[in-house]
Amino acid sequence: MPEPSVYVLIINWNGREHLADCFDSLLAGTYRNCRFVLIDNNSGDDSIALVKERFSDPRIEILSLPENLGWSGGNNRGIERALEDGADYVFLLNNDTATAPDAIERLVAAAESMPECGALAPKMVLFDTPYLLNSIGIECSIIGSSWDIGVGRLDGPKWSTPRTVLGVCGGAMFLRAEALRAAGLLPDFQIYLDDLDLCLRIWNAGFKIWNCPEALVRHKFSATMGEGKRLRQKYYLNTRNRMRLVLRNFPAAQMHRIIPKMLLGEAKSIGRGVLDGDYWKLPAHARAWCASLVYLREAWRARRRHGASARFWDQIRDDMLFFPGVELPERGWYETRIVHGEAVRPISKAATMDWAGGHLRLTLINCYPALGDAETEVFAGGQLIAALCTEDRTVYDVTAPPGLLEFRAKRIFDADETGELSDFGGWLRVDPPVVSDNIRLARK
Secondary structure, three states: OOOOOOEEEHHHHHHHHHHHHHHHHHHHHOOEEEEEEEEEOOOOHHHHHHHHOOOOOOOEEEEOOOOOHHHHHHHHHHHHHHHHOOOEEEEEEEOEEEEOHHHHHHHHHHHHHHOOEEEEEEEEEOOOOOOOEEOOEEEEOOOEEEEEEOOOOOOOOOHOOOOOOOOOOOOOEEEEEEHHHHHHHOOOOOOOOOOHHHHHHHHOOOOOOEEEEEEEEEEEOOOOOOOOOHHHHEEEEEEEHHHHHHHHHHHHHHHHHHHHHHHHHHHHHHHHHHOOOOHHHHHHHHHHHHHHHHHHHHHHHHHHOOOOOOOHHHHHHHHHHOOOOOOOEEEOEEEOEOOOOOEEEOOOOOOOEOOOOEEEEEEEOOOOHHHEEEEEEEEEEEEEEEEEOOOOOEEEEEOOOOEOOOOOOOOOOOOOEEEOOOOEEEEEEEEEOOOOOOOOOEOO
């Protein structure tokens, strides 16, 4: 019996710098019955030339679009091509990913073992710190706000058990062709929440969605919202599209619960904008509401076209309206905070800093003594120079040669126990202090 065919669609717009990593990883894969399609959204950076010059594998083809159709529009062209060619599975990939050699093989095996599965979410981890998660699926609130499950958390056994999930992140989205034929293509949202909209329709078409933690994809994820015009456009599209998501998919019988929560969510968002001095958010919300009123007819057509059985509804969360946020470390260090009057920085599983050499004082603080001792080992040039352990607070004086200092946590304080946004390995003060304070922080 022949292996199922997989069409891997790599969406690209001016992403030349990412394509070598992406295609190198795909071509090293163990699953052979694949076609790799670069969908180029009219790039101006020689992306196509790079792929043609660097890769001669006959499984690679290029779909060059005459204009930028966006994430949804470009992928839809690729999906249509894959379905016409008789693909069994379609794997949507961002260009800034690297796929483990056995990832596609594991995704196919999982899908073949579950005929009712319409889509699979591989385990996405951060590209440069693969011990931190990017996504193992998508969750969504009653007002249409969605987020990646596990983003920013330390990978571990509890994230490695397959389970049903509401949706799949579009950065690495494995789809059964039969489910696509039943549910239809991606919606015209431009970008944001289009992946989740498709997943809700896959549920309504009678399929289920699972994650596949054995299939690993590294992603150059950024939690930042950007700045200036880009930030404002992203905020507007997210606000508009969650309204579209609700109008197209959420059950009419639940609108008596949904509408009050949406109004509450709008009040909170606008209020936060005013308190933060981000007054531009007010017209962004007004535009989103106007656009949603104009969209009502199209939403009604979508409901009639695809149905609204809401088989997904028991997975919609009504205990929170928005994602509380994610904090990502830089070189393993999180944002500075004040603990008992001292400025300390939490660390992840490990953290590094460049050191000019000489004496330094290390202070380790335990913010959650009820959960056990905080323990951190310090290495210089690969050699252990200090082992820190405390129930409360301890200070160590050490001398280290010039070079890289590494701090390795032996005890992880899990966010599910602490209520923090991230899993921490301890809280450190280094005197002289760590110079870099370049922290990526996003709160939605």
